[in-house]
Amino acid sequence: MSNTVDIWTDGACSGNPGPGGWGAILHFAGTKKELSGAEAATTNNRMELMAAIEALNALKRPSKVRLHTDSKYVMDGVTKWIHGWKKNGWKTADKKPVKNEDLWRQLDEANARHEVTWKWVKGHSDNEMNNRADELARAAIDTVR
DSSP states (O other): OOOEEEEEEEEEESSSSEEEEEEEEEEETTEEEEEEEEEEEEOHHHHHHHHHHHHHHTOSSOOEEEEEESOHHHHHIIIIIHHHHHHTTSBOTTSOBOTTHHHHHHHHHHHHTSEEEEEEOOTTSSOHHHHHHHHHHHHHHTTOO
């Protein structure tokens, strides 16, 4: 039996900006937990970030995690860009403030508590768990309309 927590996350927005939702599925040792949430006025990128943040924060102790996302923004941000942003005082390469800095800081903190392997999955394809995370995110939007 694997001691790794598998997480699938997704974010969705009705309009961008507009009402948005996020969904996450945590799978560990045969147990599955679904999480979701929404905001009345947000962006798709913020919801993608929230899904990963909330999923990692839901873990009660430091864990080995495989986090599956269909967001290149989250994937590249957390594995590549964030190192430069932090070094440059949360400025991009062209000296502009990092968009969604508040959430990037939260994700950086949550990511540091765990041993996370980031996996990109093609969105809206035949990945059952990614599709379910998308369903959770879209259903959450209805709670804030």
